[in-house]
Amino acid sequence: MELRQIRYFLQIAETSSFSEASRQLCISQSTVSQQIKQLEDELGAELFIRDSHSVKLSDYGIQFFPYAKNIVEDVQSGIARIKDVSGLSVGTINIGATYTFCPLLGKTIEDFMKEHPGISINLTCSSMEELMKMLEDGELDTVLSYRPSRMFDNIESHILFNSNLCVIARHGHPLSGKGIVRLMDIEKYPVALPSRGLQARNEFDRLLFGQNYRFDVRLEVNDLNMLLDLVRRTELITFLSAATVKDKPEFCTIEIDHSETEMVGSYHLLKGQYIKVATRAFLKSLVENNAFMISMDALTA
Structure with missing residues (x-):
């Protein structure tokens, strides 16, 4: 028939x-x-x-x-x-983001919802391993994170931007006037760290591997909003990607005098998977909102 x-x-x-x-x-x-x-x-x-x-x-x-x-x-x-x-009048996007990456998404989500009110966004914040599994299982359309520590066979990764792990402090902190510091210079200041398993913490631990630094760690937090709020209110410092506080004028970033601080922002797609029109539009909006440098090949193919 x-x-x-x-x-x-x-x-x-x-x-x-x-x-x-x-x-x-x-x-x-x-x-x-x-x-x-x-x-x-x-x-x-x-x-x-x-x-x-x-x-x-x-x-x-x-x-x-x-x-x-x-x-x-x-x-x-x-x-x-x-x-x-x-025409982006209807649709759903299922996005995964690591805890460390989530603070970069607020403005993009706000603007995207205003421009495309018919598109629903399901945002899942979780660990890299859990998000990659969800992507492989078809539960997510894309994952946003810093570059993972290992490659995934069925997943292709594309660079969004380059950033660096740095010291984050409030304006007025004794370190706020410094452009660059050595790790040994930070030992005397109280520190609040992202919890183990978060990408910024993984990078921090990697820098310290095999070293004998003794930091005054007062607190470990798995919620970056709370972590930043505590840094803003107190003399605590923390270690995050510089991109995390790019649009937060109440914080200052201090470069770490180390050659291995690079953190590469990336988006990840399942190999061979159809990329939804709405997903492409969201990723482009993320790029435009944050003035990131990006190769758009995967989005326009």
Whole structure:
């Protein structure tokens, strides 16, 4: 059974005429008759009662008519929805972000919702390992994070921006006037660290591996908003990507005198996976909002 056959059936039913239906459909009457015959053969029932003067629905045709009409209407609705998705009028994006990356998303999400009110965003904040598993299982459309410590076979990663692990302090802190500090110079200041497993903490631990520094760690927090609030209110310092506080004027960043502080912001996609129109638009909005440098090849392919 073909959709065109159903359309021909409906046109004949509405016009009560094979000739008028063919005229309105802009095809030959013989083609219409042939297609209706094939439809009737497939259904095993005559849909029309034909005589020399008129055409009307048979009992079978009367029963088939509402279902045929619903089929065509549903297809038309589906086509309209596809156009809406393409035009970003409707849709859903499932985004995963590591805890360390989440603070970068607020402005982008706010602006994206204003520009595309029909698009729903499901944001999951979790660990890198959990997010990558969800991406592989098809539960997420993309994952946003800093560069993972290991590669994932089924996942391709693309650079969003380059940043560095640095010291974060409030303005007015004794370190706030310094452009660069050595790790040994930080030992005398109270520190609040991101909890173990967070990407910024992983980078911090990697810097200290094999070293004998003794930091005055007062607190470990797995919520970056709380961590930053404490740094803003107290003499605590912390270690995060400079990008985390790029738009937060109440904080200052102090470069760490070390050659291995790079943190690369990335987005991750399942290899071979179709990238939703809305996902592409969100990633582009993220780039535009944060003035990041990016290769857009994966988004425009």
